[in-house]
Amino acid sequence: MKKLVIVGAIALSLIASGAMAQGTLRLLTWKGYAPAKLVKDFEAKTGIDVKITYSNNEEMIAKLRATRGAGFDLAQPSQDRISFVQQKFPVYQPMDYSRVNTGQLVTSMVDAVKKNSSVDGKGYAVPFCYGTTGMIVNKKNAPEANDWSDLWNPKYAGKISYRLKRPLLIATAFGMGEDPFALYDDIDAYRALMKRVEKTLIDGKKYVKNYWTSGDTQVAIIKSGDADVISGWDGKGWTLHEENPDIDFIAPKSGALGWIDTFAIPAKSKNLDAAYKWINFMLEPENAAYFTNQEGYGTASAGALAFLDDKIKANFSRSFPPADLDNIKWHPPVPAGFEKIESKVLDRIKAAK
Amino acid sequence: MKKSNSTFYLLITPVLLWLLALIVIPHLDMLFRSFRFETDDGLWVFSLNNYLAFFEDSIYWFTFVQTALYSIGVTILAFVVTFPVAFFLTKVVGKRYSSFMTLLLLIPIWIGELVTVYGWMILLRDNGVINSFLLKIGVIDTPVEMLFTNFSMTIGLLYISMLFMIVPMMSALESMDDSLIEAASDLGASKWTIFRQIVIPYTTPGIVSGGIIVFMLVIGDYVAPNILGGKSSLWFTEQIYNKFLATFNWSEGAAFGFLLLLLSSSIVWVALKLSGQKLDKVGS
Numbered sequence: 183m184k185k186l187v188i189v190g191a192i193a194l195s196l197i198a199s200g201a202m203a204q205g206t207l208r209l210l211t212w213k214g215y216a217p218a219k220l221v222k223d224f225e226a227k228t229g230i231d232v233k234i235t236y237s238n239n240e241e242m243i244a245k246l247r248a249t250r251g252a253g254f255d256l257a258q259p260s261q262d263r264i265s266f267v268q269q270k271f272p273v274y275q276p277m278d279y280s281r282v283n284t285g286q287l288v289t290s291m292v293d294a295v296k297k298n299s300s301v302d303g304k305g306y307a308v309p310f311c312y313g314t315t316g317m318i319v320n321k322k323n324a325p326e327a328n329d330w331s332d333l334w335n336p337k338y339a340g341k342i343s344y345r346l347k348r349p350l351l352i353a354t355a356f357g358m359g360e361d362p363f364a365l366y367d368d369i370d371a372y373r374a375l376m377k378r379v380e381k382t383l384i385d386g387k388k389y390v391k392n393y394w395t396s397g398d399t400q401v402a403i404i405k406s407g408d409a410d411v412i413s414g415w416d417g418k419g420w421t422l423h424e425e426n427p428d429i430d431f432i433a434p435k436s437g438a439l440g441w442i443d444t445f446a447i448p449a450k451s452k453n454l455d456a457a458y459k460w461i462n463f464m465l466e467p468e469n470a471a472y473f474t475n476q477e478g479y480g481t482a483s484a485g486a487l488a489f490l491d492d493k494i495k496a497n498f499s500r501s502f503p504p505a506d507l508d509n510i511k512w513h514p515p516v517p518a519g520f521e522k523i524e525s526k527v528l529d530r531i532k533a534a535k
Numbered sequence: 536m537k538k539s540n541s542t543f544y545l546l547i548t549p550v551l552l553w554l555l556a557l558i559v560i561p562h563l564d565m566l567f568r569s570f571r572f573e574t575d576d577g578l579w580v581f582s583l584n585n586y587l588a589f590f591e592d593s594i595y596w597f598t599f600v601q602t603a604l605y606s607i608g609v610t611i612l613a614f615v616v617t618f619p620v621a622f623f624l625t626k627v628v629g630k631r632y633s634s635f636m637t638l639l640l641l642i643p644i645w646i647g648e649l650v651t652v653y654g655w656m657i658l659l660r661d662n663g664v665i666n667s668f669l670l671k672i673g674v675i676d677t678p679v680e681m682l683f684t685n686f687s688m689t690i691g692l693l694y695i696s697m698l699f700m701i702v703p704m705m706s707a708l709e710s711m712d713d714s715l716i717e718a719a720s721d722l723g724a725s726k727w728t729i730f731r732q733i734v735i736p737y738t739t740p741g742i743v744s745g746g747i748i749v750f751m752l753v754i755g756d757y758v759a760p761n762i763l764g765g766k767s768s769l770w771f772t773e774q775i776y777n778k779f780l781a782t783f784n785w786s787e788g789a790a791f792g793f794l795l796l797l798l799s800s801s802i803v804w805v806a807l808k809l810s811g812q813k814l815d816k817v818g819s
Contacts, residue, residue: 240780247783270783347781390766392683399762408661408682525782526592533594533769 206231207456210257246273251449256457262513264299276304307444309482314438318414322428329435330357334386344413346393356436417478420497433506440512569789585790602771606754613700621704683765691759700745707741
């Protein structure tokens with residue numbers, strides 16, 4: 183019954199999307215990446231209708247793969263999840279950098295994303311925003327928690343939470359004093375490292391309150407007091423800090439994990455014009471600053487700094503003293519086949535008692 | 536003759552289209568996919584490897600069995616909890632109040648599964664409604680850990696599926712003549728005997744059809760195990776989800792999907808045999 187309803191809904195939505203007018207931009211993005219005010223401004227300025235679908239990295243790939251890159255005009259995957267997907271299932275089309283106003287962007291970021299997302303010498307993405315995965319800590323209850331290794335520290339037994347996904351495995355490896363990114367070209371060594379990570383996390387499982395599964399559950403678990411030491415995203419931690427000064431985002435001593443989310447164009451995008459217009463619009467200094475002031479994530483727009491709120495600037499300087507800023511570990515592109523190893527590890531941790 | 540024939544075709548076309556386009560073709564596609572395997576050289580070959588993967592790793596087995604046992608358990612619990620309610624609504628309370636109360640019972644369905652699940656989170660968490668109340672009246676000193684356990688998962692699954700048990704049972708009970716119960720008690724039968732020998736046999740088709748719906752809903756559910764389940768709660772649909780979305784291994788996901796279909800179908804078949812019911816009778 184329920185399955186039928188879902189199938190029916192999918193069929194209807196396919197019909198609906200087929201009938202869509204020319205002047206529409208179908209955007210596949212993350213919650214918060216298309217603030218209502220900016221969408222309204224964009225629609226008023228260009229006359230293009232914006233239709234938004236919220237998603238995450240895994241679902242984005244699955245959705246585009248199912249349609250071989252149709253159904254959306256613009257997507258926003260993380261930069262490390264583009265090239266291996268593109269090699270296997272061509273769901274994106276090369277970015278035409280001449281149509282992007284790269285002059286208003288941070289040059290080093292544009293180059294890095296172009297390099298990391300490239301297949302056969304062609305870049306597939308433009309940076310939009312960046313942030314880090316680190317820890318969100320309730321400093322009143324856990325004043326000394328400041329490293330990944332505190333996620334399996336008996337001192338915080340029953341007050342620890344994290345998301346059981348691949349960034350956690352990477353973070354655990356750093357917390358154990360290893361460098362997983364250095365092993366990206368040696369699959370056997372990486373497999374052995376993941377074995378050690380698995381053991382650490384299974385041994386530490388008894389101290390864990392629960393695994394959070396989404397941005398919302400991440401915020402809820404520390405806000406409600408169910409946990410004091412959790413893995414989390416900087417923007418979320420800073421938003422929480424505004425409501426409760428005891429809670430704050432902390433860059434772990436062994437290195438916060440840096441991610442960059444991008445714009446990439448699906449292979450069968452029907453409205454390239456609108457896609458490029460949206461990219462350039464969102465990265466205009468004022469608009470990019472509005473996004474950062476709202477969500478707390480850093481932006482790839484070079485001129486946005488001048489329009490940022492003071493409290494946003496304060497967040498960065500509070501959580502990232504210079505040494506920690508230098509120590510951010512930026513995700514390199516994930517090699518093919520690694521997620522298979524990691525998924526088995528994650529399964530076994532989840533199943534362990 | 537010719538006219539009625541064309542009416543027949545007119546009426547059967549939507550049914551056939553529905554079955555073919557929305558059920559048969561997608562399933563055939565999945566079945567086909569489940570036998571395709573990508574070799575290390577990137578070639579797609581016909582193979583049983585996707586099914587073998589299930590037997591090679593004990594986690595999958597373990598999850599599979601646990602999902603089946605919990606689903607059966609929730610189905611039985613749903614019967615135990617809802618039978619008195621169904622009996623009360625059909626046999627004890629008057630018709631007017633009964634339809635009003637049934638309407639109230641339906642409210643959680645209008646809200647949607649996700650919202651009801653979040654509601655349970657508010658009730659069950661450490662400083663949630665239930666714990667605060669128990670602390671206040673002094674029954675407990677420290678909060679009882681209820682959320683993120685197999686207990687909270689079971690509650691969630693039970694709550695979202697209960698109604699599908701009540702409705703078929705109520706319709707079975709409604710058609711039962713009250714004079715049967717009166718006659719039995721006139722002849723000196725105890726309440727237990729009446730329940731066991733008259734009420735239960737009469738409502739068995741309703742119980743079995745409700746049971747099948749509840750079991751199917753629960754075994755295929757994703758939201759409640761995912762949100763209310765704890766750090767060690769395993770549910771087979773989560774494994775399938777991971778195959779599709781985390782590792783992008785659709786072939787293995789499809790194979791696992793078919794194994795789940797096989798499992799639930801065979802459990803339903805065994806349940807029908809044990810209760811002596813026929814599918815066509817229960818389905819009507």
